[in-house]
Amino acid sequence: MEHSAPLIVWANFFSDLAVDLPAHGVLERWAEQAPRKVWLMRPGDVLVTPVAPGPAFLDHACGLLDVPPGAVTVVTVPWTPGTTMAEAVERAGLTERLGALAAERPGARLLPVALDRSTVALASRLGLRIAPYGPAGVRASAVDTAYRLNTKAGFRAVAGELGIRVPPGRVCTGEGLSGTVRAMLGRYERVVVKPDRSAGGCGLVFLSRAAPVLGPLADRAPGSWVVERCLDVARSVSVQLLARPGAAPRVVHSGEMRTTAGSYTGYVSPLRGVARGTVRELERWGTALGRYLADRGYAGPYGLDAVVTADGSLYATESNVRRTATTTPGAMVERLARAAGCRDRTWLVAAGRTPSAHGFTDALRRLRAEGLDWRPGRGEGVVLYGDAPADGRSWRYAVIGPGHTRVAQIEAALARALAFEPPSGAG
Structure with a gap:
């Protein structure tokens, strides 16, 4: 990633965009990866993080990046479960310090992991642009769209509009979850139950006609859920792109995800061993989604996850409108x-x-x-x-x-x- 103006790299893993804030255990595990944002930095940049990089790691990374020691600033934010990163900054009394660091860096921009509402509000109070947005700032429609497309139900609805194939499934409330599962198992041998706002395989439950018991999920009335047919998956794949208002989306990379029980464990790029037509279809879907995002003002990274079934068919499973694990x-x-x-x-x-x-x-x-x-x-x-x-x-x-x-x-x-x-x- 090239940049000329200084960046305030905003490692807001504590965000309500990808998962709901009550899932703080998941957020805490994700936040352990915050030090890796060092790899985005250049001299003069600031890293705002809930987990500070260790001195040995920071020195090693800066050495590989040819960044002089001490040329980057790290601000560590203590976090309270149930709060966003922006709220944690205010609770810790660090807002003034961030404002001072920004003032020392004319033209500095905030680079967030997730474009959540609290981050946009904090940037506005500090007078900071959010990268890669221009002087007009971030449109409300861009934020609303990011929230919508980080839900399973929102993605399924937009995929239908764009002609993107998704697994057969139904959206329901928690109160209707048991009935929806029964109905789906009446049609399909296996199903997967997904929390509407989740990522990385978090919270998935696999059920079958032989083992249809929801268990603790049956008591989770709040929120929305998606129940999908469990496909015969041969490969889990994804494409990562950049949305650019006024320009066509750009494919950054594609690859194969390593998964265990539906949860993400790794990634290999570039994608190989998949039919060329399947790769083209995946990229075509990702590009169509990028145009949809750009039309609503969203700019920046996003990803489209999909699976290739044993018969070679491609099905999209979710979109991640934020910086992803790759x-x-x-x-x-x-x-x-x-x-x-x-x-x-x-x-x-x-x-x-x-x-x-x-x-x-x-x-x-x-x-x-x-x-x-x-x-x-x-x-x-x-x-x-x-x-x-x-x-x-x-x-x-x-x-x-x-x-x-x-x-x-x-x-x-x-x-x-x-x-x-x-x-x-x-x-």
Whole structure:
């Protein structure tokens, strides 16, 4: 991502855009990934984050990015469950400090993870533009559309308008959930129950005629739900794009998602092993969605998730109108590869669990001892892109290399070097 004016990188993982705020356990897990936003920064930028990057990780990332030590500012925001990031800033008395940092950086823009209403309001109070919006600012319709398309029901409705194929399903309230499940199981052998506002596989429940019991879900009256036919999925895929009012949407990357029980666990790009016509259809759907967003004033990143069934059919499952789990790693890969003079890099992001806890310095030392760490001169290697995990064991990593075969070889060597435990499920 190129930018000339300073950025205030706003890691607002605590947002009501992707999931409802009461799901604070999910938000806390997502917020642990906030330090990775360092990969978007250049000298003079500010990172506002609920989780501070560790000193060793920050130094290492800045070294790979060729950013001088101390050239970026980090502001850590303590968070109270049930609040958005903007509300947490105000509760912590940090609004004035952010205003001062912005004033020291003429032309600075706020770069959020999610375009939620509280962020737009805070930016207005601080007199900050939100990237990539122009002087006219963010239209209310853009925010409303982002909220709508981060729901399953909203996406299904828009997909119908745009001719995007989705799995057979029904939208219902919590009070009607049990009846809807019974009706759907009367038609299909298996169904999946999805909270209307959820992401990353959060809250999915799989049911079948042999095991139709909703359990605790039967008591969850509030909110809306989607009950869909459970398809015979062969591949989970996605395309990530940029919406640009006044211009055609741009495809940034596509790839295959690694999943376990419907939950996202990793990503490999570019997409391969899928029929060319299927890839074109996926990108055509993503572009149609981008035009819909741009017409309503939305600008910036968004993604379209889909599945390829065993018979080769493509079905879209959800849209994510925000920065997704692959937006920042993809930008990091592009930036590192460009600096190394590499083109057409293959990359993946995933996670592995070590048998014992390690600090960031120790984990990096192990990679270097095996010659696996990213080195520009080689144009391949592993990047521990998300800092040391809170438990010291659940490591997120990226692998960059000159093709899928080489990337797979490096990932296997990484698993041996850090003694990753076998995965607990298929994916």
